[in-house]
Amino acid sequence: MSKGASRKNILILSLCQALFMTTQVISTTSCGLVSSSLTSYKVLSTLPVAVGIIGSLMTTIPASLLMNKIGRRNGFLIGAIAGILGSLVCSISISAKSFTMFLIGMFILGIFWGFSTFFRFAAVEVVEESFRSRALSFVLAGGVIAAFAGPQIIRICTSANDSKTYFSTYVSIAILCFVTTIILLPLKVEFANVSEQNTGGRPFKIVASQYKFIIALIGAVAGYSSMMLLMTATPIAMVQLGYSMKDTVNVMQWHILAMFAPSFFTGALIQRYGSIKISFLGMMFTVISGLILLTMGSLGIFCFIISLVSLGIGWNFCFIGMSTLLTQTYSKEEKAKTQAVNDLFVFGSSAVFSGMSGWMLQVIGWNSISILAIVIIVIPICLILKLLPAKHK
Numbered sequence: 001m002s003k004g005a006s007r008k009n010i011l012i013l014s015l016c017q018a019l020f021m022t023t024q025v026i027s028t029t030s031c032g033l034v035s036s037s038l039t040s041y042k043v044l045s046t047l048p049v050a051v052g053i054i055g056s057l058m059t060t061i062p063a064s065l066l067m068n069k070i071g072r073r074n075g076f077l078i079g080a081i082a083g084i085l086g087s088l089v090c091s092i093s094i095s096a097k098s099f100t101m102f103l104i105g106m107f108i109l110g111i112f113w114g115f116s117t118f119f120r121f122a123a124v125e126v127v128e129e130s131f132r133s134r135a136l137s138f139v140l141a142g143g144v145i146a147a148f149a150g151p152q153i154i155r156i157c158t159s160a161n162d163s164k165t166y167f168s169t170y171v172s173i174a175i176l177c178f179v180t181t182i183i184l185l186p187l188k189v190e191f192a193n194v195s196e197q198n199t200g201g202r203p204f205k206i207v208a209s210q211y212k213f214i215i216a217l218i219g220a221v222a223g224y225s226s227m228m229l230l231m232t233a234t235p236i237a238m239v240q241l242g243y244s245m246k247d248t249v250n251v252m253q254w255h256i257l258a259m260f261a262p263s264f265f266t267g268a269l270i271q272r273y274g275s276i277k278i279s280f281l282g283m284m285f286t287v288i289s290g291l292i293l294l295t296m297g298s299l300g301i302f303c304f305i306i307s308l309v310s311l312g313i314g315w316n317f318c319f320i321g322m323s324t325l326l327t328q329t330y331s332k333e334e335k336a337k338t339q340a341v342n343d344l345f346v347f348g349s350s351a352v353f354s355g356m357s358g359w360m361l362q363v364i365g366w367n368s369i370s371i372l373a374i375v376i377i378v379i380p381i382c383l384i385l386k387l388l389p390a391k392h393k
Contacts (some may be wrong), residue, residue: 009126010138012187013119018142019180020116023173025150029252032236034166038099046232048106050355055110057347063115064340072122072189079115082108083177090170121339122189124327133324137267143260151253201334211387216326219279219380221349223318226286226373228350233357237366251304258312266320275321282317283381285310290374
């Protein structure tokens with residue numbers, strides 16, 4: 001593939017990533033408040049987010065295998081159509097005041113998220129190996145747009161009267177998914193031919209036994225889970241502390257910006273220092289975030305901003321680093337099953353912790369949530385410190 005075609009594909013994938021992440025920002029920020037308006041059970045406030053992630057989780061393996069046969073573009077289009085349908089169901093459920101229907105809509109929307117998580121892997125397939133980390137970073141950098149677009153769309157929607165606030169929010173997500181289908185049309189990504197698909201590569205247990213795969217999987221799971229645990233609980237905790245919706249949106253905007261702005265240079269850092277070292281640095285940022293949040297906002301809103309910014313930077317370094325490391329563990333024939341299993345665990349664990357965050361906030365309190373997030377991320381830190389010296393002996 002020529003450099004011009006590769007750059008065009010990277011641009012398309014970056015724009016699609018931006019739209020995908022914008023839908024997640026809108027949904028994650030407003031979902032807990034929507035739930036509160038549809039059900040009186042506060043412990044269920046983050047359940048719809050978890051259901052969306054479960055939808056994504058259940059999609060990862062079928063989506064990966066399907067795209068290995070029909071191509072990335074066709075698979076992404078199927079996902080975007082599911083996103084349109086799911087967000088419209090959510091809108092209708094809000095008008096009908098049906099929490100059950102809202103859960104169904106979030107599950108279908110999660111299918112779109114499940115397909116969209118492969119934008120980053122598609123990026124590394126259109127460039128040479130030495131440029132993989134940067135290509136992956138450039139695609140994830142599309143999330144910077146989401147950091148501004150998501151909160152701005154929420155502000156526009158919440159300026160409407162109360163009865164239509166959340167309805168219009170999910171209609172906006174349907175529009176974003178539709179725009180995604182238009183942008184995807186010129187995408188061209190090569191995929192395995194029939195003979196490659198039939199060879200299947202090495203048995204998966206051999207792939208999974210590599211120390212790089214072990215670190216990549218556990219690191220990505222811990223990084224994503226700790227981030228989701230703190231991110232989904234923060235808006236609810238802030239409201240309970242008396243902060244306004246505007247304050248909550250501002251904090252989340254800083255967080256999303258910190259999640260993706262480093263992408264412009266994370267790839268270069270990985271090329272220079274290696275994916276494991278940069279991921280390790282990201283894990284330390286996550287620990288710092290958890291320690292700051294233990295103050296429970298005693299320093300005011302700036303406590304939440306500083307902590308969530310640190311959390312976002314930590315996630316960026318860890319996720320891009322671990323994703324880059326993962327691409328070093330499989331051949332072209334093995335990519336579908338390896339990517340699928342990786343994302344199955346990553347998004348499965350994040351679904352568990354995002355879904356439990358509302359319950360944990362009510363039952364065990366904010367400090368316990370912060371401590372748990374720290375414990376989760378310390379696990380891969382210890383693993384890296386233990387495995388790397390042994391590997392180099």
